[in-house]
Amino acid sequence: MTASFLGQDYLEIRNLTVDFDGFKAVDGVDITLHQGRLHFLIGPNGAGKTTLVDALTGLVSGTGEATFRHHDLLSMRSHEIVRLGIGRTFQTASVFEQLSVLENLDIAAGLHRSALRSLRARRTVPEPVEQALDTIGLTALAHRPAGILAHGQKQWLEIGMLLVQDAQLMFLDETVAGMSGDERDETGELLKRIVADRTIVVIEHDMEFLRRYADFVTVMHTGTVLAEGSVADVQADQRVQEVYLGTATEAATHG
Amino acid sequence: MTSTATETSGPPDAAEPETSDEQPSKSLTPSLARRMSSYGSLVGIAILAFVLLVWAPSTLTSFRLGNLGRYCAMALASMGIGLAWGRGGMLVLGQGVFFGIGGYAMAMHMKLEAAGPGGVPDFMTLYGDGTMPGWWEPFRSGPFTVFAIIAMPAVVSFVLGYAILKRRVKGAYFAILTQAMAVAFSTLLVATITQTGGFNGLNSFSTFFGHNLFDPQVQKNVYRLAAGLVIVFLVILWQLYRSRYGELLLATRDGEERIRFLGYDPANVKLVAFMVAAVMASIGGALFVPIAGIISPLDVDASASIFLLAGVALGGRASLFGPVLGAIAVGYGRSTLSENFPTQWSYFLGALFILVVLLLPGGVASLWPMLRARWSSSSEPSRSSSTGDDAVESGDADRVAPAATS
């Protein structure tokens, strides 16, 4: 499961703290993210998962260190972080609904395009866009406005946009929430296919999805890291069962 | 590899199974209908060019032609608003400032022309001691004036836009700030009577780059210049809207944060549109002056800026033709109504804003896709067009229900 454990790329987070006017939403977190594995970030609501990702992508300011390819992410602006090869999705699918699927991907592919070239109309479909369409399975819908896509397809389109912008590190915030069972399986398989040469962090509540696809799990609670390890390690952890897994498993089985 | 996703999860109404077996490159070529609709706009521009440049000058009286020229000058500013607001999501309530920069630059040059070499504009001896401020001097030169008409709004809009867009000031804040700018600008003009003519503004010109403005042929040519520039900028906007930058601008309008996480700085994307809009307004203002024969604070203040917006809202803020046709319609409406019912005009303008925003946020242009959809579904059900362009033009407020693709 953790065969490709040590890739070239890794993100090292040390003592990351986000302070909202005295309330520490993230409190001294140490995590290392390695290439090639599906790293799940779980925890009850308010555990600080999304805030952690917000801090790493320049949306809120935090203190500590977060080093990726010798750059400290905490001192960079959002679009610079993206240009470094880090991408994210949001809890609510945010694709450009009035643009076609193809146009959405084309915009994601254009971040290294020169200003002059962007004044021309698009004539051909760039290679990475075509590949991404194929990978996420939306080739047949390329010219449809993204607004008509089903919920799951919008999430895949977002992942496709991360693929064409060549994100080496992806943060996926509750991507499978609200998906049907089939769609979850599709998403899991999709993530397994693309994770080989990148780092993917999945924030998730769905325990079944976690058990099937997680290579590594970090459990957060009240802004701190509660436990880390394989699915089995984490499940066996007494404290995790207390604060999280017990109730969540219940919720999953009943709901 | 062809992913299994397609097979399990296409929307029920679309995606015949065999489409996934097609070569990707084939299915990815833009459909013929889409290309036609893009070049169809060029046909529209050609028709408008014929009406404005051939039909109007040979048919209309010189009074009516002068009016039309004035609407064209204001339409240039309105088209810029369409770019900034309709496509860029920046509600610019202070375009009068840029209209005024161009207008006053041109008026200063024409005042100096009228004053003769080394002369001082008449109003300066009337209101002041007859000395001319130093910053007037360069406007004696025609080439400098033309340069200033383009460069000044570009610089001002860059500095202002950079300051406020980089700080992520947007939406209502942006709108209020631009309107405050128009209030400040017109207040400043009124307060500096010895330098800008104050409330009366600048008027009584005699020549336009050496040509006698009382000569009907010259008037006609000034009109042709204004109308010709409307056509030129329509072509420029047409290319801008179909370019990748156009798509990016639209995406920024609809999801600024999302764009940031695609690696773009949305402030830069919007700044370009804001600057182009400012330059267009300035050129419009510069052409307004020789046609109207006057520029005053009333032409550039907050109300004037809002008036420039009226045509854009009516015609359709995000469409190519909406702002220009809307501006001409509203300009014509104002002339006609205020000739016949001088006090009722405000009611019409007020009602226009309320009703358009309430009932037809996409403007008249948003009726077109509906009509076309109805027409094509009744006459040719198999070939209804893609909704991509139509959804863009209807604005973000009302999403057009998707029709089946060809």
Next chain:
Amino acid sequence: MDLLTTPFLTGTANGAILLMAALGLTLTFGQMGVINMANGEFLMVGAYMAYLTQQVLGTSGLSILIALPVAFIIAGLLGLLLEVTVIQWMYERPLDTLLATVGVALVLQQLAQDIFGAQGDPVTAPSWLGGRLSVFGYEWPHRQLFTIVLALTALGALSALLKYSSFGRQIRATVQNRQLAETLGVSTRNVDRLTFFLGSGLAGLGGVAIALISGTNPTLGTAYIIPAFLVVVVGGVGQLKGTVIAAWVVGVATAFLTDRTSGSTAQVIIFALVVIFLVIRPQGLFTVRTRSLA
């Protein structure tokens, strides 16, 4: 001495009027994201109510006191009418409310002009407001003092309402988290209407104060709407405390600058300062820090 006292006192009175114009804006902007450009016209309506009550009751001391509730209720009802007929259909489109209310403002101005004429009408202060108070050698008109007392009373009443009444709690809940408030059973529709009524009514009160100082005029609202909005933005949207401080600072700063330069130059400088302030601190003086994407 007078060089400091005069602009300080006059400026504080100006700030009080700005505050009454801005309170309604900050409530509706903060709570619903609605930009009500017709709020200036509610000032104008309040001013004309002062004029009308004086026409009916004469310039006795009573007429101004009666004008206050009349102006509050009439302007409030107009605000309510605006909310019900126009605003409520476009809560999802805040920028469009701006444009639609610009249209409403144009119509109201023209209406006032058709009813009362384009020229303004004077409103005479009753004798008990006609006097002056000597402050450090400056003869301070009672009318300005009255304006300040009025604004502070209105502010006190509004804060008490927001703090202690159940409607006030519902308003605050809706400002902070509309969806949560709805799930807790708050009728946000009613809260919105009441907020609009209150905010417009406060502008009506401000109009009475303006009428006492400078009489009526169909377009008097246009002079206040932009400064009032700048006050809201500088104070931090939805923040009463910030609005009060910003209104006072803008009022006093304008008076000082007017004293040193001229009225129009002062206005231009104030606008420039506000833009610079917003570039440095886009969220305004006070703000609630949240994780939202806004």
